[in-house]
Amino acid sequence: MAHTDLQIPVNNNFSFDECLWFLNRNFDDCLHRVSADSVRKALLIDQSPVLLEISMNGQNLRVQLLKGKANEQTKSVIRQYVADWFDLAADISAFYTLLARHKSLAYMPEAFKGLRLIGIPDLFEALAWPIIGQQINLPFAYRVKRRFVEKYGTSIFYENVFYYIFPSFETVAHAAQEDLHQMQFSRKKAEYIIGLARAFISGEISKQKLAGIPDFISRQKALTSIRGIGIWTANYALMKSLNERSCIPYGDAGLLNALMNHKIISKKKDSEAVNKFFKKFAGWESYLVFYLWRSLAPTEKERLMQTPATEIISL
C-alpha cells in the first residue's frame, strides 16, 4: 500500500534548502534527521506516533507518512504541524525590505534567501529545551538533550534507525531529580524541568491558554512566573512555539556576539543601542534575531575545515 502523501503549497521567499541547512547546522540534534534533500521527523498525533518525511516537489512541500496511520483529521494535523514548523504562513518580503536598508545586514536577503523561522510547535519542548541549554555551550547542551530524550521520549524504529519524540510532560512530571542530575543537568535545572512538566499537568500552563492571553507582556509574565523561566526563555518560547513576531531574547549571548560581529554595538552591555537597533525592525524582531543567529553558523568552508580527516576519507 502506498504511503500517505500530502502536498503543501508554499509562498514567495521560501527555500526548503535554507531551512534544511538550518536544521542540519553543525549540531547533533536527536529530534530530526536531515539528508541531502529531505528531513525525517517523528511526532505524536493524538497519542499515536507517526514518522514524516518532508521534501520539495516542484512548487510544493511534499510530506510522506512513512509510518503511522492517517485519517482525514490526522492529515489536517500534519499540515498544520508542517506549516508551524517552517512558518509557512509568513510573508517575509517586508522583512527583506527592512534588511536591505541596513548597511551591515543588506547581504542577508540574498545570503539566507527563503530561510524561515524554524519553530518548535510543542510548547513543553520549546520551554524545556532552552532550560537545558541555559548557560552551557551548545554542543554540550545537545548531548544532554539527547540523553534526556533517549531516556524519557518515545521512538519509532524505521529502516534500522530510531526516530525520537521529545518526552511528554506527563512522563517528565514523574522523573526523579537525581536521575536528571546523573545526566549532567545541574540540580536546579533538573528541578526546573520537573516543575515545568508539573505546571503543564496542573493546567497552570498550556499552549492554548498562553495563546489566549491577549497582550504580549502578559504572555511573557505568564511564562516568567514559572520557576526556571526568565525573560530570555520566555521570548525564545513565544518566538519558536507561538510564532510570535516581536520577541527579543534579551541578554542572549549569541545575539550579542552577532551584533558585535556586524558592528551594530561595540559593547555587550549597551542595551540602549540594542533597543534602538531593534526599533527599526518593529514587527520583525523575532526574524531579525533568527537571522542573526543564522549568521553565527560557520560557513560551508569552515565546516569542512573542522571535519576530521578520517571522516572526509570515509565519505
Add this chain to the structure above:
DNA sequence: CTCCAGGTATTTT
C-alpha cells in the same frame, strides 16, 4: 589556569 557558553534564582552589597 581563566573565561565564557543561545541564563536564572538567590544572596549580598
Add this chain to the structure above:
DNA sequence: AAAATACATGGA
C-alpha cells in the same frame, strides 16, 4: 536597585 555568585561541563 544593582552587583555578585552558584550551577554542570567543555572548549578556546
